[in-house]
Amino acid sequence: METLLRPLAPRVLAALLRRHGSLEACEDAVQEAMLAAARQWPEQGAPDSPERWLIAVADRRMTDHLRSELASKRREEKVAAQALPEELLSPAADQEPVGEDDTLMLLMLCCHPSLTPASQIAITLRAVGGLTTAEIARAFLVPEKTMAQRISRAKQSIKAAGGQFHMPPVAEQADRLRVVLHVLYLIFNEGYKATGGPDLTRGDLTREAIRLTRTIGRVLPEDGEITGLLALMLLTDARRPARTRPDGGLVPLAEQDRSLWNRELIDEGVALISRALATSRLGPYQVQAAIAAVHAEAARAEDTDWRQIVALYELAEQLDPNPIVTLNHAVAVGMSEGPRAGLAMLVALQEDPRMALNHNLFAVRAHLLEMAGDTSAARDSYDTAARLTTSLPEQQYLQDRALRLRP
Known part of the structure; x- marks a missing residue:
């Protein structure tokens, strides 16, 4: 269920943002829809179009939220007059197509320069990665209440800074993309080598970082640093099966059983970094990937x-x-x-x-x-x-x- 829902999270959020525009309210509605799916689909079966089902449910939650908010200001009659037609709330309703470039826009919004790196990571994992607040709190060893407050403040900061769901101006895109890659790099590192707690690795974080990097790589296939970062993640993650003993103890690189390394990930990573080095302007992630490739080929x-x-x-x-x-x-x-x-x-x-x-x-x-x-x-x-x-x-x-x- 997790593998089905999480890739849909940014697509559903993008659809709501186009219609309603409020990141905080839209993200909350998406989370409610995800929870509803997690409860209903195992018993009732997944719908024919999971994405449209989630968009419809999230949109309904969003509309209910708006009605409640307006009602508190005694504007029930205006809400009734402006209510969305019921057919737009049906799971069968046509929705605007959502593409992978929407994920990139969401990442750039979540990595808004007004936020601290810790807040950028938290809101990216929540809004784009589809992780619950509790999951993010466990990953970073803080109380769920603390993480919820951090995410809420991040949303308010983005709103106060005028962040919107569209690509930043051309002059800002390179800097914003650099922040996005850094956030994905930090998420991967926390998953590959957790900074605290009983487990050495957090596979959910490494998988999310790799998935999101793949996604923006498809949007910007000629960007050498995106390719380099993806190669670095794959080459590093390939060693994960050999990094721990059966009891969870750490095995250093020099002592690892290299037959356990994932050769498929290594082959893909080497191919990616070889292509990037041959065709792109050199950058730090490409160099790190090249170092990882040297280790992988020994x-x-x-x-x-x-x-x-x-x-x-x-x-x-x-x-x-x-x-x-x-x-x-x-x-x-x-x-x-x-x-x-x-x-x-x-x-x-x-x-x-x-x-x-x-x-x-x-x-x-x-x-x-x-x-x-x-x-x-x-x-x-x-x-x-x-x-x-x-x-x-x-x-x-x-x-x-x-x-x-x-x-």
Whole structure:
């Protein structure tokens, strides 16, 4: 049922926005229609046209909402005079065609520059991804009430900023698309490596990120960064079956059983990034995808071409300098040139306030120190990393590494 309903969410919302224009009210009506379908279809069977059924039910909810709102202002007679004909509320009513470009418009609306990244993610998952508020709250380890308030504030911010359901002006489209891709990237990362909780991964989030990126890729097939982001997601997600033990424990990349990697996703990802690199202007997501492809094409961990990865990270730092890229670059240098070379690159990061409480910095430092034979310092860094992470599988893995180094 979930796989049927979620792809329909943005299409139904687009149809309502065309007619009514209010994101907050329309999105609430779509959620009510989705819940009605989840209750009724398992027992009664899905209708011949699920999309039209959902649009009709959501439109009816929207109309009821408008009638109630107007009635509270004692305008019942005007509502009755302007009521929609009943045939427009029928599941068999003709509806305007909804295309995949509507999903892109919705994403751009949900990624409005007036919102914080956290709010952009939340409202994108709710309005475009079709996840319930409870599901989003669980994914980000906050109370449902808190997430509901965040989503409500996001809707109000979009309304106050004059956000509307249409493509932004041409001059703003490139910047807005860049925000959309970043939000999808963040959603995928949270699904692939949850920042907290008992589970290492959240498959619902990775699937949504991949689905939405595929959708806008079909709208803008010549955009190399969209293609690069999709390739990166596929190549990374291909490793998911090998990332956890049966008990849910983390398996690091070097120790994974590569026969478990999804070759179909790898083949598609390699083909996508090869095409993008050959035909498009180079961008950060393409470079990250190229790095993922190098890992994917190594039959064994020891076959990894670390020199090529170092060169790609040097390019990534030129295109999009940030501490996480530098951290990953240090790992590659440590694997290619020796752990002391990698540790030398971490010195500046340790003074960067953005990384002061980032457990990944201490985990990488611990790994490189262990490679260098400094077990005491490595143990301390593993312990620090374990204290800083809120992911239980990562915490257990780091604690186990530290325990192994105790005398």
